[in-house]
Amino acid sequence: MASDPAPSTGGAGLTGGGSAAAGAAEPADATDPALGPVRPGQPTPGAVGRVGPGAAEGLAELDGTGRRQRHELWMRRALQVAVTGPEPAGPGPTADDVPVGAVVYGPGGVELAVGRNERELTGDPTAHAEVLALRRAAERLGRWRLDDCTLVVTLEPCTMCAGAIVLARIPTVVFGAWEPKTGAAGSLWDVLRDRRLNHRPEVYGGVLEAENSAVLRAFFR
Numbered sequence: 001m002a003s004d005p006a007p008s009t010g011g012a013g014l015t016g017g018g019s020a021a022a023g024a025a026e027p028a029d030a031t032d033p034a035l036g037p038v039r040p041g042q043p044t045p046g047a048v049g050r051v052g053p054g055a056a057e058g059l060a061e062l063d064g065t066g067r068r069q070r071h072e073l074w075m076r077r078a079l080q081v082a083v084t085g086p087e088p089a090g091p092g093p094t095a096d097d098v099p100v101g102a103v104v105y106g107p108g109g110v111e112l113a114v115g116r117n118e119r120e121l122t123g124d125p126t127a128h129a130e131v132l133a134l135r136r137a138a139e140r141l142g143r144w145r146l147d148d149c150t151l152v153v154t155l156e157p158c159t160m161c162a163g164a165i166v167l168a169r170i171p172t173v174v175f176g177a178w179e180p181k182t183g184a185a186g187s188l189w190d191v192l193r194d195r196r197l198n199h200r201p202e203v204y205g206g207v208l209e210a211e212n213s214a215v216l217r218a219f220f221r
């Protein structure tokens with residue numbers, strides 16, 4: 001008896017019960033952007049900054065706030081490398097090189113290696129901060145597989161560096177300023193989270209973004 005008009009009340013409910021339906025439908029729509037398909041040319045900024053396990057970077061015990069504080073601390077070191085160069089006693093940054101700094105941290109947060117963009121200094125098109133830091137970290141550990149390390153860099157990695165990060169099996173990437181023109185971690189491409197690749201690091205973008213952007217803006221001014 002009551003089951004007979006069910007289809008019609010269902011239809012009426014969809015049109016008439018808008019307010020009730022909105023509240024009920026919301027959880028079903030709230031999908032994790034990281035789980036959605038990665039489309040070429042389509043950034044997935046929603047996935048950046050999501051809270052991950054953090055076990056590989058020794059942060060499993062930390063909550064979201066503790067992890068963010070650690071990332072900011074590490075980013076300040078990368079920023080220092082960007083501004084002053086890898087070593088205070090070294091050749092120092094050239095006036096021509098874009099100030100980008102990268103640091104590789106090992107398990108437990110030990111600093112393994114740093115790199116600063118040296119493209120102009122060395123005339124090497126691949127001498128980006130990330131590549132140099134990855135090379136030095138691998139050299140120090142005596143292995144190419146850096147699957148227990150975290151890469152921290154002041155600027156969103158380009159396609160080359162994102163490729164190197166994937167090849168090194170880096171599990172966690174923390175970057176500062178977004179780079180809409182060449183960024184390959186969500187801006188222009190999303191190499192780091194491309195589901196077609198079998199290795200996809202956790203990515204935390206926009207860490208100390210204002211400070212990092214200010215350094216770059218000052219350079220280009």
Ligand SMILES: [Zn+2]
Pocket residue numbers: 128129130157158159160161162
């Ligand atoms: Zn690069």
